[in-house]
Amino acid sequence: MTDIPNSFNLDGEPIPFEPGQTILQAALNSGHFIPHLCAHPEFKPHGSCKLCIVVVNDRTGASCTMKALPGLEVQSDTPDLNHRRRTLLQMLFVEGNHFCPGCEKSGNCQLQALAYDLEMFNDHFTHFFQPREVDASHPDFFLDRNRCIMCELCVRASRDLDGKTVFGLAGRGRDLHLVVNSASGKLGDSAFAKTDRAARVCPVGAILPKEVGFAKPIGERKYDETPISQLAFTCDWEG
C-alpha cells in the first residue's frame, strides 16, 4: 500500500487524486493514458464502451465509473487488458461500416486512433455489413449511422448541455441504433442546430458538418501527428 494519502498505484506508478474523481479522471489528470471512447470530461460517466477496463485489486471494471480510493492497486497497461481492448475495438469495427479510406473523420477519429494505438492489425471477426441509414436532411450537418458506435456522447450532450434531447438509442442487440427526436425521425425536422454541443462531440464520423471534405490533408490531422495516448480527452471535431 502506498503511504501517500489520496493516491493509488496505476501499473506501479503512484497516482494522486481529488476525492470524488474516478480512476480514469485521476489517471488522465496525472498524464497517464487509459484507452477510452465513451468517457468525456463534460459528461457523467457512462461505462458502456468498456475500453477503459482495468483490474483493481484483482477485480475487473470500467475505470470511468470506479471511484479512486487510497491504496488501490490498479492494472491497465497489461498484455491481457490490451488484448481485451483490441477485441472490443474489433467488434466495434465489424458491427458498423467503418471505411476509413473514404471517411472525412480519418485522422481525427478516436476509434481509428485507438485501433492504431492498440495495434489492431485486422478485424478478426466477420463483418456484419448491416444496412445503416445516412440522414442528410439537415442543411448544415449529416448523420451517418454507418459510423455510429453507440457511445451516447451526442445523446448526453444534447440532453445535458443543449437541453434538447435530439438523440437517443433504440432497439436491442444488432438492431441498436441512433434515433432522432422528431416526428419524421429526420435530423432536419429536429431541434438540432449547428451550434449545439452535440454537433461537435462525436468521437467518430457519425455526426459531421456538410460540404467539408478533406479540406485538411490526411497526414496533417490530429492523430496523424500525435498518438491518441498522448492527447487524452480530445474528441471534438476539428474540420
Added chain:
Amino acid sequence: MSVLETAENPETLRRIAIDPVTRVEGHGKVTLLLDADNKIHQVRLHIVEFRGFEIFIEGRPYWEVPVAVQRLCGICPVSHQLAAVKAMDRIAGYDAITPTAEKLRRLMHYGQMVQSHAVHFFHLASPDLLLGFDSEPTRRNIVGVAMDYPEIAKQGVLLRKFGQEVICHTAGKRIHGTGAIPGGVNKGLTVAERDDLRRDIPQMIEWARGAVKMLEKLHLTNPNFYNRFGEFPSNMMGFVNASGEMDLYHGGLRAKDAEGGTIFDHVDYASYGDVLQEEVKSWSYMKFPHIKALGADKGWYKVGPLARVQICDRIPSALAELERQNLIALGGGKPVHGTLLFHWARMIEALHAVEVIGALLDDPDIIGTDLMGDKGERREEAVGVIEAPRGTLFHHYRVGEDDLVKYCNLIVSTTNNNQAMNEAIRTVATQYLTGREVTEGLLNHIEVAIRAYDPCLSCATHAIGQMPLEVELLDAQGELVSRARKNVG
C-alpha cells in the same frame, strides 16, 4: 458482331479457357473455341470482375466521392480522383478553379502518367520485349530484366519513383492521397518541394527519352513483327485541347476512324451521351461502349497512348513531338494499329509528361497559395473526364438536394478498350495459335496482347510476371485432352 466473337455451333468445338487472367481489380479469362483442325472459331476476353463502385457511391455525400472513388484502383487512383473532382467542382458550384489549383492538379496528373507508364513498361511489359515472349518463364519478370539489363531496370524503378514523388508532393501521399477537393486543392507546393522535383528533371528526361529510343531500336530489329503483332484497324478516341494538341488533363472529345478521318471533334465531354453508347453482352460483366452514330458493330474504338498520339495534331512539348513524328511515320500517312506499338506510344507520353512537369515547375503559379476558387450555385448533375494512363475515363454524377449522390456512371479506360482488347487477342490467336499445340510461350502471346492495353488486366498489382493461367483442351464431348498451367494455386 465481330468475326470470331460468336461461333455458329459452339457445342461441336473444343474449348480452351485461360482462367483466370489476372487484373488489378479482379480476374478475367480468355476462352477460345477450335475445331478438329485447330482452326479458331471464337475468342473472347471475359472480364469477370465486379467492382460495384457505381452503387457504393450512391447515397454518399458528394464531397467524399473524389477520395472514396479513387479506391477503384491502386495504380491510377489520381486519375479517378481527378475525374471525380472535376465533376464535383461543377456540382459544388465552382465554375472555375484558381490557376495555382489547376496547375497543381495537372502536376499531380502528369506525375501519375510518369509513374503508371513506367511501372507498366519497365516492370510489366519489358520482360516480354527484352527477354523474349518464349523465354524461360521463371526469369521473365522485372528481376530477370534487372539481372540481364540492370541499368534499364534501375531507370524504370527511378522513373516510377519520380512520378510517385510528384504525386506525394501534390496529393499528400504516393497512393490514395487527398490533394484534389471540390473547388481546388488542399495542399500547396512549397519552394523546397518544387526545387526537390526540379533537380531531377534533366535526368528523368534523359531516361524517358532513352526508353523511347529503346523501343525504336527493338522495333528496328524486326519491324514486320512489331507492326503486325495483334494488328487490326479500328476507330480511335480521346480528348485534345482547343488547338487540337495533346492535353491529358482537359479537352474536347475527338474520334478518328481507322484511316485517320475525323468522326467527331471538340465535343464537350459533358454531353458524351450524345456521341457514345454502352452495350451489354451476355458473356461479360464489362460493358461495350461504341460511337453511337456508327452503331455497335462498327463504332467501337481504341483509347490510350496509341490512340492519343494519333488523334492529336501535335504534342505540345518539343522532344515528345519529335518522337511522335517517328512513330506515326511508320504508317506513311495512315494510322498505325499494331498492338505492340502501344508501348512505344506510352513511352512517348511518359517523355511528354516529364517535359510538362518540368514546365509546370518553372511556372511561378505552381508555388502560389490561392488554392480554392469562388463558390457559386450548386448543380445537380455533372460529368468529369480525364485522360488516364490507359485511356479516356468518364465520371458522371447526379446529386440530390440533400447533397447525397443518387446516380453514378463510370466508363473507365479498360471499358473503352473492351472490344479492342477482344480484337487484339482474336488477331493474335489467329496469327499464332491456329494449328499449333498449346504451350506456355503461346499463352504468353495472348497475355502480351492484353498487357499492351492495360496493366490492370495483364498483370495485376500483386503478380508481376506471374500471371496465373490455366488452359484446358477439351474434346467435342467435353473430355479433358490436355492441360497447361502456370502459377495457379
